[in-house]
Amino acid sequence: MVSATALLLYLSSLLLNAASQRLDVYIVYSNSGTYNSTPAxxxxxxxxxAFSNELLxxxxxxxxxxxxxxNASRGLQETLQYVSRPSPFVSIIGGGCPSTTSPLLEIAEYLKIPLISYNPGLMRYSQNYVQVFPSRVSLVSSLAAVISEYGWSQIxxxxxxxxNFLKVEYAxxxxxxxxxVKVLxxxxxxxxxxxxADLLFRTEARVFFLNTYQNTARRVLCTAHRNNTYYPGYAWLIYDWYNEDWYLTDDSSGCMQREINEALDRAITIRQHKEIRPSEMDGYAFAYDAMVSLMRGLNRTQSMIDEGINHNTSCPGGLPSSINETSNISNCVIRSNIIESAFQGKSGDVSFTSDGIRKTIITYVSQYRExxxxxxxxxxxxxxxxxxLFNYFSNESNSTVWPDGVPPDGTPIYEFSSFSIILVIVMYLWSSVGIIFTVICLIFNIIFRNRKIIRLTSPNLNYFIIAGAIILYSLPFVTLQPSNAETVSLFVCIANIWMLSLGITSIFAPMLAKMFRIYRIFRNPRANKKVLTDWHLFFFVFILEGILIFILFLGTAIPFTRPEVSYSEDPESPPIINEDGIKVIYQGVNCYHAASLVWIFVIYIYILILEAIAVVLAAKTRGVKVEAVNDSKEVVAIVYIVTACSVSVIIIVTVLSxxxxxxxGLYLTAALIGTTSTVTLMFLPKMWSLYKDPTGENVFEPTTIKSSSGIQSQIHRQDSEKIVSLQREVGTLKKILRENSVRLMSVPEAVNEIDGDESNNKNGGLRGLTNSCSQLPEVFGDPLTPGDEEKTL
Incomplete structure (x- = not known):
């Protein structure tokens, strides 16, 4: 049964066109509580x-x-009832609502006639389908533009x-x-x-797209109001093609009108056509343009039939005998002519793609405002x-659209975990005191570098140790630097590796140089051996530093081993909900992946090799009794401490990151303990020795000796004085022998007479004695000449 309005229109149409050849067009509409398209x-x-005199x-x-x-089943039943009657049936315009379009297309394909839809219709191609309502593809593009404009990353x-709705969702x-953008x-x-509410709001999303019919949309908004999920904390995107008064409440929603209005206030719609009067909504304008498109297509087809020329290259096979012929040829020609029509309609500019879908160039973004x-x-x-491209009208902006601010999309706010203020204060204070103490050691090294006790310790090499200590003491100022920028975090990661390894190497390389020099003098004595100068030792240190820098540069330059910044939730700081109801998740920065850990492992292997060599040299020189030059005990203690700290750092990086x-905190504590121990053990003993012996007179006065059985015994003061006296006597004899040998060498006969025969001159006599004296151990030096004691050191 049709409504009274439809019956009146039907009778009027018959009376208006009684004298002309009849063409039947079926208009399918909906008149139900769910959807009303009677104005079509x-x-x-x-x-x-408007066009009957001009067209056809x-x-x-x-x-x-x-x-x-x-209702799709009812629509199919009603349509089949009428189209089965014999009549000049040329097209179907419909369906009455989006869900009834698909079964109508099946009828049109069976009858070989075009179907013209004035509602949001199908999202698939058919040789019988033309859609006057703008495509949902343009709706999807417009929704994406709106979401991008307001920075929403999830909905x-x-x-x-x-x-139809499922196809929109998929697109x-x-x-x-x-x-x-995540569809959460x-x-x-x-x-x-x-x-x-449990069904609708299962996640933290705060932007919702209502992809439903208007009745369902009204019920959803009612639930949203009860759950307080509406502006300003939430945003809703809805269709524009609902009936004009669709949001007016009824008993089924369970909400008062005021509540529906509050929930709908500031909701956004996408209009895919020009602004039309409210009286022309609900299908009027689009049904009007659908009929004009059909009339233009039929009129052009009739002109081709009259001329006998088929202008449509897409429809080979000739022309139909008349426009009311139902055949594949007739359907193809009429549909092609409809698609090629373009005009200014009630709903705006009307033109079609080759698939029969209306083109949309501009869409209009609107908003419900109370x-x-x-x-x-x-x-x-x-x-x-x-x-x-999203463009505001001249009088609109974010502040007019969202007076209380753009609604959040519910994406958790990720913040970097801040360092404990206690940790920062302790580490900064420790580092500052350490740097001050190291600077004091530097000043001490500069002022007293010519004192005998300090000169024997190679003061020029101490500058490398001081530089390494300052680098390590500076670690907290880099590591605890707060930043949310990924580039800064990556810089901190790489700087930590460089500073830690360079600092340790700058400390151990000069130690190795010192220990090697002591070993060469005291444990590898040779006559006429080449003296090691500070320049030789500098070159040695530079080589060790250069090897490390090469490894560091290689690992940083190669993308495979270069550290990469990643973030993970910090177990120390559980998530919180801020005042806007958004979850705040605290993250920690992770710098290392598997390949970069291999690179770091190679660096530490290199450092451990240096430490192992230092331990070996310390063991070789532990018997040297001149405490002013022998740092073996201090080096061994430093190696043990630094090794323990290095192992701790590796464990911390891999396990507790x-x-x-x-x-x-543990990483910096390990680094600062090793640095403080090194500076203390390397400089405080020297300061104490200089305080006890400012002139260095007792530098070569041994305090202990080690017997062959390894038992330590104290030497009395008088024994020390005897040793010094013997040293002076040896020096006197050496001087006398040098003077006499010069005189005797000029008189061979005197030499032969004293020595007995010439053959004994090589191994005996004064010359032999002179050679033997010249090979006395270097440790004794020449005490008669001030400052000669340490020349060989």
Whole structure:
């Protein structure tokens, strides 16, 4: 049964075109509680009245209205009932609502006639389909542009189970995925679904796209109001093609009108056509343009038949005998001519793609705004569909659209875990005191570098040790630097590796040089051996430093081993909910991956090799009794401490990296303990020795000797004085022998007479004695000449 309005329009159409050849056009509309497109009948009739004299003057278009009640089964039944009657049947305009379009297309394909849709219709291609309503593809593009404009990175989609809505959901997911926007949740529901807050708001999403019919949308908004999930804390995106008064409440929603208005206030819609009067909504304008498109296509087909020329290259096989012929040829020619028509319609510029879908260049972004208790839909921006460009109207901006601020999308706020203020204060204070103490050691080294005790310790090499200590003491100022920038975090990661390894190497390389010099003098004595100068030792240190720098540069330059910044939730700082209801997650920075850990392992192997060599040399020189030059005990202690600290650092980096304050605190503590121990053991004993013996007179006075059985015994003061006396006597004899040998060498006869015969001159006599004395151990030096004691050192 058709409505009274539809029947009146049908009779009027018959009377208006009684004298002309009849062409039947079926208009399918919906008149139900879910969807009302009855104005489409008036739009089609007005189009016929406006263009009947200009288009198809020899024909009368007869409108047969069919009410599908927005039900696919009913629509199919009603349509089959009428199309089975013999009549010049040329096209179907419909369906009455989006869900009834698909079965109508099956009928059109069977009857070989075009179907023209004035509702949001199918998202698939068919040789019988033309759509006057703008494509949902342009809707998806416009939604993506709006989401991008407001910086939303995740949304939730609420979809009513319907073929068309599911296709929109699928297309939207694909588009948003290409723009790195997450569809955090998809809620599927049916008309009978019990809509609850637990169903709708299962995630932290705060931007929702209502992909449903208007009745379901009203129920969802009612639930949203009860759950306080509306502006300013939330945003809603809805369709524009609902009936004008769709949001007016009824008993089924369970909400008062004021509550629906509050939930809908500031919701955004996408309008895919020019602004039209409210009286022309609900299908009027699009049904009007659908009828005009059909009339233009039929008129052009009739002209081709009259001329006998087929201008459509896409439809080979000739022309139909008449426009009311039902055949594949007739359908192809009429549909092609409809697609090629372009005009200014009630809904804006009308033109079609080769697939029969209306082109959309500009869409209009509108918003529901409550004013005096009444809701009004106000456009505020446009979107260029092809370029996805969002443009505000001149009088609109973020502040007018969102007076209380742009709603958050619910994405958790990720913040870097801040370092404990106690940790920062302790480490900064420790480092500052350490740097001050190291600077004092530097000043001490400069001022007293010519004193005998300090000169014997190679003061020029001490500068390397001081530089390494300052580098290590500076670690906390770099490591505890707060930053949310990834580039800064990466710099800190790389700087930590360079500073730690360079600092340790700058300390151990000069130690090795010192120990090697002592070993060469005291444990490898040779006559006429080359003296090692400071320049030789500098070259040795530079080689060790250069090897390390090469390893560091190689690991930093190669992408495979270069550290990469990654973030993970900090177990020390559990997430919180801020005042806006957004989850705040605290993250720690991770610098290292498997390949970079291998690189770090190679660095530490190199450092451990240096430490091992230092231990070996310390063991070789531990018997040297001149304490002013023998640092073997201190070196062994430093190696043990630094090795323990290095192992601790490796464990911390690999195991505790997720615990920001714990890992950084232990890491810096290990580094500073090793540095403080090194500086203390290397300089404090020298300061104490200089205090006890400012002139260095007792430098060569041994305090202990070690017997062959390894038992230590103290030497009395008088024994020390005897040793010094013997040293002086040896020096005197050496001087006398040198003078006498010069005189005797000039008189061979005197030499022969004293020595007995010439053959003994090589091994005996004064010359032999002179050679033997010249090979006395270097440790004794020549005490008769001030300052000669340490020449060989």
């Amino acid at each position: 009948l008036l739009g089609a009739t007005d189009a016929i009245a 003057p020899q024909y009368s278009l007869n409108i047969t209205p069919l009410d599908d009640k927005c 939730s989609v609420i979809t009513e189970v319907d073929d 939207l997911k694909l588009r948003l995925k290409s723009e790195n 949740d998809t809620v599927h529901m049916r008309p009978q679904t019990n809509i609850t 004013n005096g208790g009444q809701l009004q839909v106000e456009p505020f921006a446009t979107v260029n569909v092809s370029e996805s 997720e615990f920001t304050n714990i890992s950084e």
